[in-house]
Every structure is written in structure tokens, then in C-alpha cells.
Amino acid sequence: MNNFESLAFGRRSIRKFQDKDIPLSDIDEIIRIATSAPSGCNSQCWRFIAIKDKAVIQSISDAVIQGIEALLEEKKDELPENYLNSKRKMVSFFVNAPVVIAVFMTKLDYYDPLVTSALESKGYTYEETMKFFAYPDILSIGAAIQNLLLAVHEKGYGACWMNEPAVAGDEIRKILGENEESRFMSLIPVGIPAYVPRAKQMKDITKVYKTI
Ligand SMILES: Cc1cc2nc3c(=O)[nH]c(=O)nc-3n(C[C@H](O)[C@H](O)[C@H](O)COP(=O)(O)O)c2cc1C
Known part of the structure; x- marks a missing residue:
């Protein structure tokens, strides 16, 4: 494997971290690398906030737990034991x-x-315009996050791309002092991995790729 191939295949989602700090200068560099990603119309339509403050992380966690509990409230009689x-x-x-x-x-x-x-004269809203172009704004965020994850891995750290916290997206935005023009997309915990993940099941390449 060449260097890039082993970097790409070696990156895995890490969900448990050693109780050790990592220097903010590494995070600065990781974010700088994330921002080198391509973006629709070179919009660079992203913002990153690196949070080290434990109290802030805890209040985000509380908001996410509340969000998931509120979502599942109406299913509470159907939830298996310990599910919640x-x-x-x-x-x-x-x-x-x-x-x-x-x-x-x-x-x-x-x-x-x-x-x-x-598009406006056809009555398209901003959201419909983004949909019309196959969501270039969201695609750009994905490109930046993948860059970020590879940069994390290259430095020997682990991370996990997390979308489920979006159940409390608005609360997270408010906790972090972002205005309404910023839309919460993902949380990415970063640290020193506390375990080695099991090999991942991959779809057969012929199921996801063909030449014509
Ligand atoms: C858009 C996106 C959202 C994800 N959200 C979550 C999440 O909320 N929680 C989580 O534990 N993992 C999340 N993951 C991680 C995936 O579960 C993981 O990438 C997948 O199982 C493949 O494993 P790997 O990252 O180790 O290759 C997310 C991944 C992506 C790309």
C-alpha cells in the first residue's frame, strides 16, 4: 500500500479515548488541513469550533441526551430494557x-x-436551490470533515464523525454562541485511541463500482 492508501484505509472511527490531553497546536493544524478541502463555488461554507472546556462539553452532552429522550418519549412503552x-x-x-x-x-x-x-423566478427558495444542485453546501462540509479525519489519523490520534448530536443542533448552536446563519452539522471528538477497532465489513467493490 502506498502512504495515502494506508492512511485512508487505516482511519477508523474511535469512540473511546485515553485520559490524556492533546495539544491545541495539533488541533489548529488539523483544522487548517480541513479547510483546504474543495467547496462548492469555493464558498468555504464551514465553521469549526474546538472545545476543550469540560463544562461546555458536558452541557452539549446534556442537551443531546435530552434531545434523544424527547424524541423517544412517545415510544417509551415499546423500548427494550436498557435501550435508553x-x-x-x-x-x-x-x-x-x-x-x-x-x-x-x-x-x-x-x-x-x-x-x-x-431559479428564484421559478419560485425556488435557497434550500430548494441547494437541493437542485445536489446539496453542494453539505457536500463541502463532508469533504472538509473527511480531510479533518485523515489529518487526525495521520497525527496518531483517533476521532469519530458524529451526526446523532444533531437531535440537539439548535441547542448546541446556542451553547457555542453561533448565530442562526450557522447550521450545526456534526460533532467530532478527538483524542488518543484507547483501543484498536475490529476489522470493518466492506461491501464488495463490484456492488459499488462499475465501468462502462
Ligand atoms: C455522516 C456520518 C455520520 C455519523 N454519525 C455517527 C454518530 O452519530 N455516532 C457514531 O458513533 N458514529 C457515527 N458515524 C461513524 C460511522 O458509524 C462509521 O464511519 C462507520 O460505521 C464506518 O466505520 P469506520 O469509520 O471505522 O470506517 C458517522 C459517520 C458518518 C460518515
Whole structure:
């Protein structure tokens, strides 16, 4: 395997971290590498917040747990025993990471005003315009996060891309002091891995790739 191939295949989601700090200078570098990602219309429509403050991480965790409990409230009679306890842990394991990175999405300005105005005259809202172009704003966030994860792995740290905290996306945005134009997208706990993950099941390449 070449260096990039082993970096890409060696990156895995890590959900338990050693109780050791990691230097903020490494996080600064990881975020700088994340921002080198391509983005629709070069919008760089992302914002990253690296959180080391334990009290802030705890209040995000509380908000996520409340969010998942509120969501499941109407199903409470159907939940298997211990389901809620293990779900609470699954959505909040980031609380034990030395650093948690929150990723927000900002507005993407489409580069061609004529195209935008043609869509506007058809009655397209901003959200519908993004959908029309297959969500370039969300794709850009994904590109930046993948860069971030590879940079984390290259430095010998572990991380996990987490979307479930979006159940409390608005609360997280408020806790972190972001305005309403920033949309919460993901949380990424980062730390020194406390275990080696099991090999991952991969789909056969012929199921996901063909040449014509
Ligand atoms: C968009 C996205 C959202 C994810 N959200 C979560 C999450 O909320 N919680 C979690 O534990 N893992 C989450 N993951 C991690 C996936 O479960 C993981 O990437 C997948 O099982 C493959 O394992 P690997 O990352 O070790 O290759 C997410 C991954 C992606 C790409």
C-alpha cells in the first residue's frame, strides 16, 4: 500500500479515548488541513469550533441526551430494557474526549447570479436551490470533515464523525454562541485511541463500482 492508501484505509472511527490531553497546536493544524478541502463555488461554507472546556462539553452532552429522550418519549412503552441507557451512552460518548470539534455550515453563495435569479423566478427558495444542485453546501462540509479525519489519523490520534448530536443542533448552536446563519452539522471528538477497532465489513467493490 502506498502512504495515502494506508492512511485512508487505516482511519477508523474511535469512540473511546485515553485520559490524556492533546495539544491545541495539533488541533489548529488539523483544522487548517480541513479547510483546504474543495467547496462548492469555493464558498468555504464551514465553521469549526474546538472545545476543550469540560463544562461546555458536558452541557452539549446534556442537551443531546435530552434531545434523544424527547424524541423517544412517545415510544417509551415499546423500548427494550436498557435501550435508553445504552442509547444515551451512544449519543454522548464524546463527553470523555479531551477535545470535541463542532462543525457548522454557513450559506453557500452560488457563483452565477443569472442561474440563481432564473431559479428564484421559478419560485425556488435557497434550500430548494441547494437541493437542485445536489446539496453542494453539505457536500463541502463532508469533504472538509473527511480531510479533518485523515489529518487526525495521520497525527496518531483517533476521532469519530458524529451526526446523532444533531437531535440537539439548535441547542448546541446556542451553547457555542453561533448565530442562526450557522447550521450545526456534526460533532467530532478527538483524542488518543484507547483501543484498536475490529476489522470493518466492506461491501464488495463490484456492488459499488462499475465501468462502462
Ligand atoms: C455522516 C456520518 C455520520 C455519523 N454519525 C455517527 C454518530 O452519530 N455516532 C457514531 O458513533 N458514529 C457515527 N458515524 C461513524 C460511522 O458509524 C462509521 O464511519 C462507520 O460505521 C464506518 O466505520 P469506520 O469509520 O471505522 O470506517 C458517522 C459517520 C458518518 C460518515
